[in-house]
Amino acid sequence: MNNMTLINCTIVNHDKIEKNKDIVIKDGMIDSIKNHSSNTKGIDICGMYVLPSLVDLHSHLREPGEEFKEDIFSGSTAALAGGFTSIVVMPNTQPPLDNPQSILYIKKRESEFKNIEIFPLGALTKKMESIEITEMYDMLRAGAKGFSDDGKGTSNPRVFLNGLRYASRFNCLVSIHCEENYLSEGGQINESDISIKTGLQGIPFIEEDIAIYRNLRIAEYLKTSLHIAHISTADSLNLIKDFKKKKVKVTCEVTPHHLMFDETVHAAYNTNYKIKPSIKSRSDVNTLIEGVNSGIIDAIATDHAPHQIYEKEVEFICAPFGIIGFETALPSLFTNLVKTNKIDIKMIVKLLSYNPGKLLFIDERIVKEGNRANLLVFNPEKEVLIDRKFLKSRSINTPFFSKKLYGSVEMTIFRGKIVYKVK
Numbered sequence: 001m002n003n004m005t006l007i008n009c010t011i012v013n014h015d016k017i018e019k020n021k022d023i024v025i026k027d028g029m030i031d032s033i034k035n036h037s038s039n040t041k042g043i044d045i046c047g048m049y050v051l052p053s054l055v056d057l058h059s060h061l062r063e064p065g066e067e068f069k070e071d072i073f074s075g076s077t078a079a080l081a082g083g084f085t086s087i088v089v090m091p092n093t094q095p096p097l098d099n100p101q102s103i104l105y106i107k108k109r110e111s112e113f114k115n116i117e118i119f120p121l122g123a124l125t126k127k128m129e130s131i132e133i134t135e136m137y138d139m140l141r142a143g144a145k146g147f148s149d150d151g152k153g154t155s156n157p158r159v160f161l162n163g164l165r166y167a168s169r170f171n172c173l174v175s176i177h178c179e180e181n182y183l184s185e186g187g188q189i190n191e192s193d194i195s196i197k198t199g200l201q202g203i204p205f206i207e208e209d210i211a212i213y214r215n216l217r218i219a220e221y222l223k224t225s226l227h228i229a230h231i232s233t234a235d236s237l238n239l240i241k242d243f244k245k246k247k248v249k250v251t252c253e254v255t256p257h258h259l260m261f262d263e264t265v266h267a268a269y270n271t272n273y274k275i276k277p278s279i280k281s282r283s284d285v286n287t288l289i290e291g292v293n294s295g296i297i298d299a300i301a302t303d304h305a306p307h308q309i310y311e312k313e314v315e316f317i318c319a320p321f322g323i324i325g326f327e328t329a330l331p332s333l334f335t336n337l338v339k340t341n342k343i344d345i346k347m348i349v350k351l352l353s354y355n356p357g358k359l360l361f362i363d364e365r366i367v368k369e370g371n372r373a374n375l376l377v378f379n380p381e382k383e384v385l386i387d388r389k390f391l392k393s394r395s396i397n398t399p400f401f402s403k404k405l406y407g408s409v410e411m412t413i414f415r416g417k418i419v420y421k422v423k
Contacts (some may be wrong), residue, residue: 002028002416004375005042008077009050023050028416033077033369047375050351052365053085053374053412054330055356057228058150058175058301060120060322065094065103070306072109075326076116078304078393081418082326083376083409086117086362088173090129092151098123098134103142103384107210110181115419119145119360121175124163128151130156133163136170145360148227153177153211159220167226173359176229177276178236183207188267188317194263200316203278209235216243216250222329225249227359230303232258232277234287242298251298251359254288259300259343260336261285261399267376271312271319272399275303283290287343299359300351302329306395323334324393327409328400331384334407377411384408 006023011033020036032282034040061374070078072357079087089096089106097106110118122139124147126132136147147167153176160176185209189195191202212228219226227373231237231252240252252276257275262282265273274277287311291297303344305322312319329352337343357365365373384407386400412420 102141178211180207276321331405
């Protein structure tokens with residue numbers, strides 16, 4: 001059904017909130033938005049929020065190679081349940097997405113699922129080994145949206161410079177994982193008093209800052225754009241702020257978990273808090289929240305990283321890094337940041353939908369007449385239990401498991417068609 005009317009809506013865009021509105025959708029487009037009338041027939045939203053659907057700049061669907069954790073279908077279903085209709089998937093699969101054929105495979109799987117936009121990033125270097133850049137032009141023609149060596153970062157600065165220089169010809173997204181591997185190797189959590197108390201090997205927080213500075217200097221030298229993935233420290237934010245002042249074309253993202261959790265959670269040795277980059281201090285968390293509110297941070301991305309239960313239910317040092325995030329992103333942000341008056345709901349929409357859409361050069365994520373009907377209905381009053389029934393992902397590795405959050409994605413609409421609805 002590409003034609004429908006949503007009545008009695010509270011429209012939440014990145015710049016304003018409009019109450020008591022009726023949205024008429026025809027042929028997958030928003031035909032008109034009018035003041036609510038009791039005479040209008042349609043789906044009664046009962047005053048709940050209608051947002052532009054979400055755009056995730058950073059996720060892992062594990063296909064090809066690790067479909068036991070997640071595949072295109074299960075991951076896409078989870079994304080729709082979280083309100084995402086456009087997702088960027090990272091290339092660090094098994095084998096990596098480092099050639100045109102692998103990109104064509106992802107696009108083929110997208111067409112089989114049909115109800116979501118999947119934007120694969122190709123590997124910046126072959127086998128993600130930081131030795132030789134990939135066939136970028138051919139990968140873009142096959143459907144890649146940009147490039148990344150996510151999970152490791154491109155350790156060789158000369159290779160990264162060559163790759164970024166070549167990618168700049170195509171005006172595509174280059175998302176860089178910033179980690180100084182010689183400093184982080186073997187580390188489990190942030191190096192601090194907490195790492196000493198727990199006996200877990202610490203990761204010096206400067207490993208992120210050093211890598212970010214190097215990569216920003218290269219982008220500045222080339223006069224090209226660069227996107228910094230999942231920042232986690234106050235120093236990283238301040239570096240990006242300084243380079244933005246110098247008019248370097250840099251953007252950055254932060255994950256929901258780096259806006260909520262601090263390193264004290266590691267006292268319980270819960271491996272569902274083991275992520276990379278590691279969770280930092282409460283001071284870092286507060287500074288990142290300030291970075292969101294000040295506009296230095298451009299996007300919030302889930303870094304959805306599925307792992308099976310048996311992989312996580314082991315000793316801390318043996319567990320893999322990463323947590324899932326599609327379904328919990330909006331409810332957790334709403335519960336921990338919006339309801340506590342730390343971040344406004346309009347800013348959440350800006351960083352989860354409007355800005356990411358602009359960075360990808362896709363359809364404008366604003367609920368207005370003439371735009372594509374990519375929408376989600378969000379109930380801010382409903383409490384949800386994060387359990388196996390709630391999660392559509394193949395994996396359940398989230399620190400929110402068995403906990404309750406406020407806010408429920410009740411419906412997701414993609415190109416005027418209802419692609420997810422709470423039963």
